[in-house]
Amino acid sequence: MKAKLWLPTTAVVGLVLLTTANSSADDFYKGKTIRFVVGLAPGGGYDLSARTIGRHMGKHIPGNPTIVVENMTGAGSLIAANYTYNSAKPDGLFVGIWNSGHVLRQALGDKAVRFDGRKVGWIGAPTKGNPHCSIMAHAGLKTLKDVLATNRELKMGSTGPGSTYDDTPRILNETIGTKFKVVSGYEGSGPIYVAMRRKEIDGGCWGWESARTTARALLDGKGDEKLVPFLIHRREPDPEVKDLPLIPEVIKGEDKLSAYRTWVGSYEFQRPFTVPPGTSKERLQILRKAFADTMKDSAFIAEAEKSKLETTYVSGEEIEKYVGQIYSVTPRTKELLSFLTTKVKN
């Protein structure tokens, strides 16, 4: 009996001694638990990337802390973003993961967004968004030229305000003179794809990183049922989009281009990992390094590839730069983009 108890007792005492005696930065994370708090529901892309990264990041942090993933859903992750900024403890054990679009909305003066993107601690982001537009073959148009030349009003499906589906066609209408009519209210990408096949709408604009897998059946479709991409933000090697015109290249005029750049800045770092303001530089640095190492980890890469999780590593320093770009908004661009913010009376 005594012999049996001896071993665990020493182990526990040893652990306690270790954690108390050696509380240098390197060992801070030993035996601790880091909470990854995801602003959106389980099952979506945010949740998937947080959980996949959460399974691998622990081993890259000195002291190998446990990582648990939680969901704090609400208002398109705004609740989690506000919580990260205002309520979470800046002890390096809380990581908030939420939509980078809130930074843009804050910069445009949306009162519901209660944080300052310039003070958030940015660990890094696992992916970039790449807005693109596609149109169904049944519309009879194939290229951006056709789309600009047609007299028809093209109906573009959207899930609702604040989504790529909603913002992109509106911005294109403002900047390059397309005549898209946004049909808003679909429950998600699935219903939009069905509506495209049903010819209720002609097309839509959303992230290519998502379209290339979730709309695969339509992209490989035949005849009228084929989905044809015609415009994209950034060059991609996929055969469907590799020769498409790029949005920044077709926008003419400094004001318009700068409005577009402000908007798209939040797409340059998607699903960012953040710590509350006031978290020590030292710990932020540890997390940044661990995040970068995870992105290079072959086990992580293999898992991400298997679940078709698009990964493009964006470092915390780069994010700070993009955030600066978003906040450098001028009154003129603010006006051009004013339709993006939620109207909250205040």
Add this chain to the structure above:
Amino acid sequence: MEYIDAFYNALINILPFTNQGQQAFLFMLVGIFIGFWVGILPGLGGAATLALMLPFIYKMEPTTAFAFLLGSNAVTATTGDITSILFGVPGEGTTASTIVDGHPMAKKGEAGRALGAALMSSLVGAIFGAFVLALAIPIAAPLVLSIGSPEFFMLAILGITFVGSLSGGNIVKGLMAGGLGLMISTIGLDPIRGIPRFTFEGILGQGPSIFLWDGIDLVAVTIGLFAIPEIIDLAIKGTSIAREKVGKLGGVMEGVKDTFRHWWLVLKCSAVGAYVGILPGVGGGTAQWVAYAYAVQSSPNKERFGKGAVEGVLGPGAANNSTRGGDLITTVAFGIPSSVSTAILFGAFLIQGIVPGPDMLNPAKHLTLTFSFVWIIIVANIITVAACFLFLNPLAKITNIRGALLIPFLLMLIYLGGFTVKNSFGDMIMVLIFGTLGWLMVQFDWQRPPLLVGLVLGTITERNFWISTRAYGAGWLTHPGVLIIAVIIVAAIIYSIRQVLRERRESPPVLPEAAPEPQITLVNNPVYRPLFALFFVALFVYVLRETFFEIRPMEERAALFPMVLGIPCLILALLAFGQELFYTLRSATGSANRPEMTSSLEIAVIRRRAASIVAWILGFFAGIWLLGFVIAVPVVSFLYFRFAGGEKWSISIPLSLAAWAVFYGLFDYLLHLPFPEGTLLVWLNLVG
């Protein structure tokens, strides 16, 4: 021939007769085990669990992976019915409708029969849905594509009309409750331009107001509306859940026989479920109520419903299971997930390197796998139902346990169910708010199901109304599908009004619709009845004022739906007020034939018990807030057992420890739910 081969091989692949089949079978059992508990526990949803299971499939081969995931997903709707029936607490969001008649059956001592009926009809529904999946895949495309947004909108209106006639005797109150449900669905950011509507920012401040942006969650409303009144009732009665003992007639086999007695109803409701499942974006949450409404519609004596009619269990029981098969069709055939669960399953396809779509139907590619889905749904449900039948009689006995021993567990379940909606306290408060509303509605004979149906269909209605108008202008009104559904709607309204008139002529309704026996009425002063109706009048006046002066100036489009809705709601509320006033005046002059509430309990005793249970419900909430879940659950349970229940120490202590063990072990240790620390502990700096 190769189809038949594939169909046969698909079955062999998941049965434990080959090496590979053994593995699939084993993991299916694990999946079923998980799904079993997820279904039973109100706090855990099927889709969220599926997301947590996803990482485990990386190293599995496809059949095993889907046996594991689908095995779990296929049984939650089956076992969720069990909690709904026994406790009046919805086990899953998709099993709320089995409460309406299933729980009154339990109170009548027919828990066994209700469980037998729910499980058997679930099995039939699951098998039906699975075969629809097998047969409909080739014709899925035209089926889905025939329903555009305009038709969708009309179908939603049809659903609400069905429920309007659900109200039977009191059509005004029923319709107004439905309208109230629709109205509640407009709380939050509007789906078109993102304008906050009815978020009470001026009153609540910005934090709680942002919580309301997402709208009111169905699970919290359902728990509040149904579970809280049942708990209060249970505490006041001071008995067990079952108030009467019924001999063999209340048994499980009787319920099984009921399934076959109402064979056509079960099949038709299965078909309803499968069809609703195919529609993108709609699932079991809607299918169950449409099936319930259908069960009521097709019955010759509607007044039995809500008081423990077995058909009210059979219909939804079958429908919420058959949706699972229909739900998979669009995912498999088009690669388009139509619900949250199938979106997660879509992720599983990607992990397995399979592209859903035409390949799934190609015998040379994945046809065998597709057929194995069919068999997994069938086999998983057969195993679950068989396993449940072993425990059903003991499970039904729970309804004979003293209420005092159950109440702390029930309170734990409802608060947990509310908390896990968004892992926040907000929905626990919603449970309390809708609990109050639900209790008042029971007191004054207002029907609760239409409110839930309105809430379920509200967003769909508004979204599709907008999409239709935006995509087709006014032209959608003349689509053939729209016209056909419009004719059905008009016919349904005329039919139900005529039926009400006929019933009124033949026999005046005597009993209120709420419970199997007259619920104990606390407020038997008739003055309160019109007052409660007046509350709705005031509410809708407020809604219209807010819509007109606050929302409309911000965005015309966001104001339209609440405006169009608010006016008929206000009219209905005024009508209901008139009705109640008339009723009160008549009973004051003594000419009303209001049934005497025969109750053996003294009114003073009732008042005291009611005050006590309300204090305990609020106290439990306060306990959770101050001490955190993990401490509050055993502490408040113990206090309740010892002081409210008057139980012996030897019962109170082990039971509260058991409550703690279940709670801590399952939700904290195993599932890592992010329970906030108790506020008191934070103030005292006891936690870091």
